[in-house]
Amino acid sequence: MKSTFPRWLTAVLAIGMLVLLTGTAGFYRTQKRQFQQESVKELQAIAQLKVDQIAAWRADQLAKATVLMNSRFLIEGVGRWMADPHVAGADGIRSRLLSMQEQYRYRDILLVDGSGRVRMSLTARSWPVQSDVMHALAIAWRDRKAVITDLHAGPKDPPHLDVIAPLFAPARG
Numbered sequence: 001m002k003s004t005f006p007r008w009l010t011a012v013l014a015i016g017m018l019v020l021l022t023g024t025a026g027f028y029r030t031q032k033r034q035f036q037q038e039s040v041k042e043l044q045a046i047a048q049l050k051v052d053q054i055a056a057w058r059a060d061q062l063a064k065a066t067v068l069m070n071s072r073f074l075i076e077g078v079g080r081w082m083a084d085p086h087v088a089g090a091d092g093i094r095s096r097l098l099s100m101q102e103q104y105r106y107r108d109i110l111l112v113d114g115s116g117r118v119r120m121s122l123t124a125r126s127w128p129v130q131s132d133v134m135h136a137l138a139i140a141w142r143d144r145k146a147v148i149t150d151l152h153a154g155p156k157d158p159p160h161l162d163v164i165a166p167l168f169a170p171a172r173g
Helices: 007-069 072-083 090-104 131-143
Strands: 110-112 118-121
Touching: 007 090, 072 090, 090 118
Parallel strands: none
Antiparallel strands: 110 118
């Protein structure tokens, strides 16, 4: 039995299929590369936005801490209370700190003395601050400015950052 399909037509169809498959594979590779490049650009833009948001959040936290450091009323009240915990004013200090805790959604606010002992905690914290926080406290005292710790966790603390605002008594003149 003789084939009714001419050989030349079979060759043309085979070449056509080969050209079609090669073109499709090339188109696929080009589309894939373009999609990857667009995805990389989008991820870079998202990453930059996140970096900007974190930088803005950090600057905002340092600004809030600096406002506390410049609050003469708070500094004087805390100074009197630290010198004598029985003196009136602890309720006013606690009220101010509770307001900050609520407005800024802080987990806790601590008043810590120069030796690192927790003198007041809004959550009744009774354990000492960690060594990395003590190091940050020393830097804040030395540089006389607000600092933010690195992310850390403790035996009783979930991962968190601490914002430290050292309070200095005004110079007497």
